[in-house]
Amino acid sequence: MTTQELLREVLKDETLKEKYGITEEELSAVSFDTTSKYPIIETLKTVIQLKDIGTPDTQVFKNIKTNQFNIH
Numbered sequence: 001m002t003t004q005e006l007l008r009e010v011l012k013d014e015t016l017k018e019k020y021g022i023t024e025e026e027l028s029a030v031s032f033d034t035t036s037k038y039p040i041i042e043t044l045k046t047v048i049q050l051k052d053i054g055t056p057d058t059q060v061f062k063n064i065k066t067n068q069f070n071i072h
Contacts, residue, residue: 003052004032010044043068 001009011027020040032049036042043064050060065071 003048006048007032007045010048011041016040039068 007030011030016022016027017024020038022038022041026036026038030036030041030045032045036045046064046068047060050063055063
């Protein structure tokens with residue numbers, strides 16, 4: 001499964017639409033080549049990309065904490 005396929009699969013979760021108010025149209029437009037206005041989408045993309053290149057979980061967590069949530 002490619003990173004794009006994995007992202008598409010994750011985006012099928014109804015929680016994204018319900019909890020974050022993301023429309024089906026917005027979800028279908030998500031890609032690694034564009035930036036979403038939804039931080040949760042950018043966080044999911046970061047996790048998928050980092051895990052795809054074999055980044056350890058602790059480093060993924062540190063990356064998200066620092067870059068997505070600006071916690072140092």
